[in-house]
Amino acid sequence: MLDAKRTPDDRFANLPGFPWAPHYVDDLPGYEGLRAAYIDEGPQDADRTFLCLHGEPSWSYLYRRMIPVFLGSGARVVAPDFFGFGRSDKPVNQSDYSFDFHRNYLLALVERLDLQHITLVVQDWGGLIGLTLPIAAEFAARLDRLIVMNTAIGTGQPAGPGFMAWKNYALSTPDLPIGALIARGTPHLTPEEIAAYDAPYPDASYKAGAQIFPALVPIEPDMAGADYGRAASAWWSTEWNGASFMAVGDADPVLGPPQMAVLRKQIKGCPEPMMIAGGGHFVQEWGEPIARAALEAFGGR
Numbered sequence: 001m002l003d004a005k006r007t008p009d010d011r012f013a014n015l016p017g018f019p020w021a022p023h024y025v026d027d028l029p030g031y032e033g034l035r036a037a038y039i040d041e042g043p044q045d046a047d048r049t050f051l052c053l054h055g056e057p058s059w060s061y062l063y064r065r066m067i068p069v070f071l072g073s074g075a076r077v078v079a080p081d082f083f084g085f086g087r088s089d090k091p092v093n094q095s096d097y098s099f100d101f102h103r104n105y106l107l108a109l110v111e112r113l114d115l116q117h118i119t120l121v122v123q124d125w126g127g128l129i130g131l132t133l134p135i136a137a138e139f140a141a142r143l144d145r146l147i148v149m150n151t152a153i154g155t156g157q158p159a160g161p162g163f164m165a166w167k168n169y170a171l172s173t174p175d176l177p178i179g180a181l182i183a184r185g186t187p188h189l190t191p192e193e194i195a196a197y198d199a200p201y202p203d204a205s206y207k208a209g210a211q212i213f214p215a216l217v218p219i220e221p222d223m224a225g226a227d228y229g230r231a232a233s234a235w236w237s238t239e240w241n242g243a244s245f246m247a248v249g250d251a252d253p254v255l256g257p258p259q260m261a262v263l264r265k266q267i268k269g270c271p272e273p274m275m276i277a278g279g280g281h282f283v284q285e286w287g288e289p290i291a292r293a294a295l296e297a298f299g300g301r
Helices: 067-072 099-113 125-130 161-172 178-184 191-198 208-216 226-238 257-266 283-297
Strands: 023-025 036-041 049-053 076-080 118-123 143-149 243-249 274-276
Touching: 036 067, 036 099, 049 067, 049 125, 067 076, 067 283, 076 099, 099 125, 118 125, 143 283, 161 208, 178 191, 226 257, 243 257, 243 283, 274 283
Parallel strands: 049 076, 049 118, 118 143, 143 243, 243 274
Antiparallel strands: 023 036, 036 076
């Protein structure tokens, strides 16, 4: 079993705007003994499930402004925490994290929960991994719709200087100031909300996943995950026939409008995006109007 840390429950007391109790599973195939956390709200037999995937260095708390809108439509909402983030266990060695480590976890969790009629909701690493899931036929059969925000498909293409600076900073900063990093592009966060983003990490020893995640982005053709990205790009451009909705925080310096225009061309039938004026990288912090617009685009449900 991997050497991992578990954040004490009292770190998550009184999270502002996030009243939902976590669910846990610790026996997923290949992850036995590692406890994964996820939010699972709404009717278990709902005819739609919103699967909300967070990115780096956030956790499912990021979706607190969107979850109530989705629940209000009568849907089921599932929001997992990646290992290394949120309430999920946190392997302490950077070498334990990989593209497959995270991707296979999501596939195993979706199968365990038997999620059906999925609306995939992704941003940042939630998209880098989540957008590769449909190349697994068993996931594609469960997928109906897509909501995509400030992300990309990693196909092994070089990244720009902004991303490289972030990657180098994360790798060289063991005690990443996570709440402050998220707040930097999200000026309306309260001190209590910033603290909620810091809650999963009592100290630097819990942050191996947050440190290594940027270095796992497939920016070279032979990196792990690049083959998934190339296959996913082909799948979304040729095989995808579901409904899509795109929202873009226009103040994101790394995955803003130019990069999202590239992604839009990769997704067959993706309409013009909803632009969030002044919206930063963590655009879910402007999430309520995005969720409402997406539901309207999908016919109100």
